[in-house]
């Protein structure tokens with residue numbers, strides 16, 4: 018069977034060459050991760066010795082788990098991610114609906130003001146936001162980590178674009194049936210934007226699971242530290258040089274996201290694409 | 296000028312055969328139309344000629360040369376796509392000149408050819424615009440310009456008019472036909488619109504399910520359809536192909552074009568089912584037993600629904616098809632009772 | 636719905652988001668400006684107006700200039716390389732190469748991992764004597780080198796990590812753009828005799844220009860925003876050789892507790908990001924041009 022041919026695909030030698038190049042780059046790209054896996058799953062004496070028959074072990078994970086309150090960190094991160102996502106979904110939906118379908122005074126100026134956050138992210142306003150959290154007596158709480166991110170300009174922008182593509186007729190039809198504005202939002206706009214919500218949710222969860230600098234600044238106890246900060250505290254203090262345990266801890270913290278990514282690869286990539294096209 | 300020949304060409308994706316053993320020849324300097332319903336393999340056939348798909352079996356010859364293994368650029372063809380495939384970031388002039396630049400034609404010659412092509416197509420005032428700043432008809436002309444400037448002996452078009460409105464489509468039909476004659480190009484033109492095919496073609500290749508139903512001139516296709524499918528595909532409204540054993544005997548289908556049926560006082564008894572007034576003429580649907588027959592009458596027909604009428608036609612206008620395989624049967628070998 | 640109630644509804648829907656945005660984006664931006672004109676309160680001494688003193692101090696601070704320079708090199712080192720790699724990856728993944736599912740996974744994986752975690756892995760990679768890099772160079776007979784501990788290579792090491800982390804992310808944008816380009820353009824070009832490279836140069840690359848600009852702006856922002864790996868790998872050292880602007884702000888604010896100076900530094904960062912914003916707006920027109 019000969020398949021369809023795209024004339025701009027390489028053929029013959031060029032194709033072999035490009036395939037080789039692509040694979041080499043891919044192997045180079047997963048090399049650090051493969052290295053981490055090797056170290057984490059083998060006893061410390063093999064962490065830099067590569068022997069095919071080196072014994073496999075989960076001891077490094079057990080040691081890491083015992084050496085720091087990772088269970089607590091996991092819980093903190095999950096609460097944080099869920100809190101941020103839930104708040105973002107509600108706030109961004111309402112705001113996007115207003116921007117997409119209401120013609121209110123100052124709308125365009127306000128929209129520009131929202132977009133400012135795409136450039137001036139909370140990530141760089143650490144000094145003043147820390148001052149605010151201190152003033153609100155919120156430092157060292159999960160809420161403090163999440164608050165600056167809850168009104169996401171990116172989410173508002175994304176949903177507004179999506180809502181704008183919803184045909185007016187659908188909106189009108191629902192109103193003729195007697196639905197209120199919020200019912201229309203809930204029954205018409207939200208279901209139609211489902212793929213965008215999934216995309217935004219994945220991007221948001223992976224972003225906040227991975228966020229580090231702001232949580233590092235605003236937390237200082239086990240009770241509120243997310244995984245990333247916990248990992249840093251753990252690996253920079255007592256463990257010193259035991260790489261097997263540090264890599265095990267590292268893989269553990271990225272584990273849930275990594276597993277989710279490997280399982281739902283297509284959805285992840287498509288979501289990032291969808292979120293990126295805007 | 297180059298004739299195009301396909302020898303038993305097959306294209307399969309998995310087990311599905313989009314094109315199945317197709318052979319035909321398009322005469323040099325002629326206008327051949329690939330006609331057929333959507334999904335019958337017209338575009339695939341055209342793309343096989345262009346070299347955009349590779350054949351699963353068979354040979355393709357252009358101007359006597361076997362081009363089956365050649366890439367598109369070396370087949371001496373130009374192509375107009377249904378979507379026009381204009382480069383959105385290039386101006387009209389740059390789009391038209393794209394191929395000449397690739398092939399390294401000197402700038403002075405490029406300028407001259409651009410001028411004459413733009414004049415020919417009435418694009419001279421639009422050369423600096425981007426495709427997004429043009430109307431559909433203008434984009435169509437740019438695509439035509441890109442196809443003819445290279446002076447390739449063969450031009451392939453895949454439903455080039457399907458994105459235009461009815462009036463423009465009508466004008467462009469004539470224009471393309473005139474252009475093809477003037478430049479002496481061998482044209483292979485794909486359409487699913489039988490009016491377009493009949494009005495433009497020297498030769499119609501009617502396809503169905505990846506196979507050729509009939510390869511003939513428009514006049515022949517109209518006058519002597521080779522199969523019941525061909526009979527039903529051509530004409531507005533299409534030919535009545537019905538089973539009336541009382542007239543034809545068993546095992547045959549009767550084909551009658553609506554314009555060949557007369558309503559009068561003699562012939563087969565029928566009742567009027569509906570009357571559709573179209574301005575210049577009217578379509579009267581008549582019921583013979585359980586069978587409906589359309590008749591086309593000039594002017595405004597004034598029959599009441601349910602009125603009893605009689606249908607008559609000439610023996611010369613009778614077509615017969617084998618009920619089993621749909622093939623045409625010559626009336627000479629059939630019962631003599633066919634005129635009514 | 637009458638007009639007045641449309642205004643009120645609109646405002647009410649917007650209100651919750653607007654309050655949070657104002658509180659944690661607009662207010663802190665202005666507060667930063669205000670505090671950059673005050674002194675840092677020390678013990679019983681409250682903050683006082685010092686005018687441009689903080690900025691004056693900044694101009695005289697050699698570390699500031701070094702950090703700014705580092706950031707410039709960091710941007711120059713990461714942005715073109717990661718964009719070029721992203722484009723290459725996207726073209727490969729979009730094609731019909733063998734195993735493209737695996738290729739896409741391999742390229743994209745670094746994006747979903749926390750920077751803090753990958754920095755740990757790379758830290759190990761760069762470790763003196765034990766690290767994989769040392770082992771490779773050792774086998775090749777090259778002298779031992781403390782990659783992260785030496786002024787000449789620390790920043791380069793961070794650049795490599797950043798390229799590795801970001802290229803796959805940017806690939807996604809190119810991939811989305813490539814998939815929206817009609818295949819008949821490639822066919823039309825092929826019929827005209829254009830080769831692969833000609834098609835890339837004259838058609839694909841210009842058509843991807845809006846994406847490139849978008850990715851460029853994102854890359855510029857990231858080069859000022861991403862400092863997680865510095866905290867893990869070098870802590871800005873040795874001798875500030877690998878410190879970037881935001882990391883320096885972090886140190887000034889939360890290690891030396893000089894919040895006034897940190898505010899002045901933040902203003903510089905905001906100005907740089909504002910410039911990036913202007914860049915994007917200037918090119919936003921171009922983005923819509925083809926559509």
Ligand SMILES: Nc1ncnc2c1ncn2[C@@H]1O[C@H](COP(=O)(O)OP(=O)(O)O)[C@@H](O)[C@H]1O
Pocket residue numbers: 021308312313331332333334335336337338339340
């Ligand atoms: N790239 C392809 N892969 C698989 N099947 C295809 C492909 N291109 C066309 N086909 C199938 O081949 C048949 C003929 O398609 P096509 O030539 O486009 O029809 P037409 O142009 O007459 O409408 C259709 O059933 C279509 O689904």
Ligand SMILES: [Mg+2]
Pocket residue numbers: 334337338339
């Ligand atoms: Mg077709």
